[in-house]
Amino acid sequence: MKFCPDCGAATERRIPEDDDRERDVCSVCATIHYHNPKVIVGCIPQHNGKILMCKRAIEPRYGLWTLPAGFMENGETTAEGAARETWEEAAAIAEEPVLYRIFDVPHISQVYMFYRCGVQGGKFGVGPESLETELLLPEDIPWDKLAFPVVRELLREYLEDCEEGHFPVRHSVISYGRR
Amino acid sequence: MKFCPDCGAATERRIPEDDDRERDVCSVCATIHYHNPKVIVGCIPQHNGKILMCKRAIEPRYGLWTLPAGFMENGETTAEGAARETWEEAAAIAEEPVLYRIFDVPHISQVYMFYRCGVQGGKFGVGPESLETELLLPEDIPWDKLAFPVVRELLREYLEDCEEGHFPVRHSVISYGRR
Numbered sequence: 327m328k329f330c331p332d333c334g335a336a337t338e339r340r341i342p343e344d345d346d347r348e349r350d351v352c353s354v355c356a357t358i359h360y361h362n363p364k365v366i367v368g369c370i371p372q373h374n375g376k377i378l379m380c381k382r383a384i385e386p387r388y389g390l391w392t393l394p395a396g397f398m399e400n401g402e403t404t405a406e407g408a409a410r411e412t413w414e415e416a417a418a419i420a421e422e423p424v425l426y427r428i429f430d431v432p433h434i435s436q437v438y439m440f441y442r443c444g445v446q447g448g449k450f451g452v453g454p455e456s457l458e459t460e461l462l463l464p465e466d467i468p469w470d471k472l473a474f475p476v477v478r479e480l481l482r483e484y485l486e487d488c489e490e491g492h493f494p495v496r497h498s499v500i501s502y503g504r505r
Numbered sequence: 506m507k508f509c510p511d512c513g514a515a516t517e518r519r520i521p522e523d524d525d526r527e528r529d530v531c532s533v534c535a536t537i538h539y540h541n542p543k544v545i546v547g548c549i550p551q552h553n554g555k556i557l558m559c560k561r562a563i564e565p566r567y568g569l570w571t572l573p574a575g576f577m578e579n580g581e582t583t584a585e586g587a588a589r590e591t592w593e594e595a596a597a598i599a600e601e602p603v604l605y606r607i608f609d610v611p612h613i614s615q616v617y618m619f620y621r622c623g624v625q626g627g628k629f630g631v632g633p634e635s636l637e638t639e640l641l642l643p644e645d646i647p648w649d650k651l652a653f654p655v656v657r658e659l660l661r662e663y664l665e666d667c668e669e670g671h672f673p674v675r676h677s678v679i680s681y682g683r684r
Contacts, residue, residue, distance in 0.1 A: 327510040331529075331538075334508035334515075344633070347578070350510075359510075363577050364541050365616055398542050399526070403609035403678050404616060425676045428604065428618075430582040437544055437583060437618075439607075454523065495674035497604045499582050 332357050363435040367407035368395025369420050370484055373445040376461035377481070380415050383457045387473035393480070394418075395440070408441040416459045417451030420444070427483070428497040429476050438476055442484075442493060464488075476500055511536050542614040546586035547574025548599050549663055552624040555640035556660070559594050562636045566652035572659070573597075574619070587620040595638045596630030599623070606662070607676040608655050617655055621663075621672060643667075655679055 327350040330337050335354035342349055342358050350359040370393055371378035379391050394415040398407040409420035421444030429438040445461070452459050464485050472478050479500065487493045506529040509516050514533035521528055521537050529538040549572055550557035558570050573594040577586040588599035600623030608617040624640070631638050643664050651657050658679070666672045 329508055329510055329513035331506040331508055331510050331516075334513050336513075337510075360576070361579055362543050363579055363581075365544060397539065398616075400540055400542055400614040401611055402542075403611045404607075405609070405678075406611070425607065425674075428583075428607075430584070432580055432582045432585070435579040437577075437616075439616075495604075495676070497674070499584075 327359060327361075330355060330357060331359065361435075363437055365398040365404065365407075366395055366436055366438045367398045367404050367411060367441075368393050368438070369408045369412045369423060369441045369443045370426065370480065371412055371416065371418055371420060371443050371445045371450075373448045373461055375488075376463055377467070377484075378412075378416055378418055378445055378450055378459060378461050379467070380453070380456040381458045381460075382455065382473055384455050389457065390471050390473035391468050392473040392477050393440070395438070398439075404439045405441060408439070409443070412443070413453075415453040415456050417453055418449065418459075419446035421446045424493070425495055426493055427480055428495070429479070430497075430499045431476070431501075432499065433501065440480055506538060506540075509534060509536060510538065542616055544577040544583065544586075545574055545615055545617045546577045546583050546590060546620075547572050547617070548587045548591045548602060548620045548622045549605065549659065550591055550595065550597055550599060550622050550624045550629075552627045552640055554667075555642055556646070556663075557591075557595055557597055557624055557629055557638060557640050558646070559632070559635040560637045560639075561634070561652055563634050568636065569650050569652035570647050571652040571656050572619070574617070577618075583618045584620060587618070588622070591622070592632075594632040594635050596632055597628065597638075598625035600625045603672070604674055605672055606659055607674070608658075609676075609678045610655070610680075611678065612680065619659055 330352035394412040412420040423441035423443040427440040509531035516529040573591040591599040602620035602622040605621045606619040
């Protein structure tokens with residue numbers, strides 16, 4: 327941030343009074359502009375023992391496989407956001423989403439919240455951010471072509487939980503190296 | 506937002522190409538500025554069957570009782586944020602925080618994440634945002650002087666779970682009226 331979104335004057339990085347970390351502070355109107363972590367919401371859509379996955383048509387990780395997920399929007403719940411992303415990326419209607427997995431990814435200031443869900447009618451398509459989408463049997467998951475570490479971790483645990491038939495809400499911190 | 510934080514030119518509200526909702530878009534550099542939900546992190550600090558609560562010294566809800574909680578900061582985990590707030594508001598060190606409760610509050614674009622924790626050494630004090638803090642027995646909780654609906658819901662469930670000795674991660678949507 328270089329300019330104040332409220333008045334257009336230059337901002338400066340400094341520690342405001344009664345605070346203990348640097349913020350963007352307007353040099354004219356003195357408004358303090360905070361920046362906070364973002365929430366990524368997504369689904370593990372399951373149908374007849376297969377998982378709906380998407381091959382990314384966008385950077386980063388173009389051409390690699392992921393689960394439908396993206397930035398949570400203002401005014402929606404985490405479940406609504408996860409269902410929206412499933413619709414946008416895989417043209418599938420998320421059925422009965424249930425919160426399943428939370429990851430903290432502090433070095434990029436993100437919190438991931440993933441839902442388990444069904445795929446209404448088993449129907450899906452290819453959204454504009456996907457090259458292709460597919461309902462994959464566990465043995466067909468392209469482990470060496472996954473887009474993100476959270477996706478690998480999530481799928482590994484999910485398949486274990488499927489064998490147990492038990493899906494506790496899990497939470498952990500992911501600390502993959504800064505780039 | 507009225508001005509572009511990147512270049513200082515006026516922004517306009519419009520739906521960018523390939524999008525489906527209005528954003529703040531710079532009229533000069535065309536940067537799209539997204540606004541996303543914020544995460545509130547907090548603790549239910551427990552010591553010898555008592556809960557550490559804070560009487561608010563700030564608006565909103567000045568003078569009403571709450572649990573230590575506040576906006577998650579960039580670069581920290583949800584657990585670190587919850588512990589930081591417990592330190593800032595009640596000068597207590599959160600011991601072994603475990604994720605316990607998630608609330609979606611969509612009409613104010615917030616997600617709450619609360620941790621159960623102990624109070625190291627049973628020591629606490631009064632942070633600058635609190636008028637007073639107290640370790641309260643369940644029967645001494647001021648139910649008619651609580652600051653927020655989420656605090657009421659959280660305490661009610663927590664006390665029930667304490668009786669059961671069982672603390673599943675809970676998740677729900679809170680839709681208290683828009684003000």
